Amino acid sequence: MNNTTNPIGLFDSGVGGTSIWKEIHNLLPNENTIYLADSRNAPYGMRPKEEIVELSCKNTEFLLEQNCKMIVVACNTATTNAIKELRAKYDVPFIGIEPAIKPAASFTKTQTIGILATKGTLNSELFHKAVLNYKDIKIVEQVGHGLVKLIEEGSLESAEMKELLETYLEPMIKANIDYLVLGCSHYPYLIPQIKKILPQSVKIIDSGEAVAKQTKNVLIYQDILNTSSQRGYTTFYTNSNPAVLTNILENKYEVEEKDF
Numbered sequence: 001m002n003n004t005t006n007p008i009g010l011f012d013s014g015v016g017g018t019s020i021w022k023e024i025h026n027l028l029p030n031e032n033t034i035y036l037a038d039s040r041n042a043p044y045g046m047r048p049k050e051e052i053v054e055l056s057c058k059n060t061e062f063l064l065e066q067n068c069k070m071i072v073v074a075c076n077t078a079t080t081n082a083i084k085e086l087r088a089k090y091d092v093p094f095i096g097i098e099p100a101i102k103p104a105a106s107f108t109k110t111q112t113i114g115i116l117a118t119k120g121t122l123n124s125e126l127f128h129k130a131v132l133n134y135k136d137i138k139i140v141e142q143v144g145h146g147l148v149k150l151i152e153e154g155s156l157e158s159a160e161m162k163e164l165l166e167t168y169l170e171p172m173i174k175a176n177i178d179y180l181v182l183g184c185s186h187y188p189y190l191i192p193q194i195k196k197i198l199p200q201s202v203k204i205i206d207s208g209e210a211v212a213k214q215t216k217n218v219l220i221y222q223d224i225l226n227t228s229s230q231r232g233y234t235t236f237y238t239n240s241n242p243a244v245l246t247n248i249l250e251n252k253y254e255v256e257e258k259d260f
Helices: 018-027 049-065 076-089 101-107 125-134 147-152 159-174 187-197 208-221 242-248
Strands: 008-012 033-037 070-073 112-117 138-143 179-183 203-205 234-238 255-257
Touching: 008 018, 008 049, 018 033, 018 070, 018 208, 033 049, 049 070, 049 076, 070 076, 070 208, 076 125, 101 112, 101 125, 101 179, 101 203, 112 159, 138 159, 147 159, 147 187, 159 187, 179 187, 187 203, 234 242, 242 255
Parallel strands: 008 033, 008 070, 033 234, 112 138, 112 179, 179 203, 234 255
Antiparallel strands: none
């Protein structure tokens, strides 16, 4: 099996998966990590399944070349469309992320929850199978057209972002949701803006913490947990302008631009 000090690899269609990376890094600070932002091809959400699988394989192979012992698919669209193919093709543990419907459906009092996600996630077979488990719950689905693009451009607090969020969230408020599930790893960066629009009674759920816990569980099960007492290193790569990723990371980390 791979050396326990080998890094965990994470990839996303851009900067959004850093929300997953942060949760993993907080829970497992001694693990070495490599983060790959495929921003040149963002967003994945509007691409056909075959293309998402192809891009996911390309990202995985890059990370395996860096001797990663595990791959975290830090992208809802890539997980729901490609993780089955990735697990079949590569002999390495994969961690995926899916919209956290289960906790929202379990705790809702109004029996109505909202989910904001990409078209690729909402149209995926994996998502449709997950929804079938909650036939007694009304799920208000909304494709977040344009949100990932604005985040990738660094326009988090733009007037256009505010307008889009209001358009997407108003029908959910009218439907009386009490939980909003964020079904894209980019969207946790929108929580401050979302909170300004939603009533205080609506709780927001994303997958980050659950993914971090699952990552730790699989590392232990596979006997590849890094038991070193040294704090882990992190390397960030992007195939686009590094400025947005650097900004999302609050200028605390160097980002290397790489053609992949």
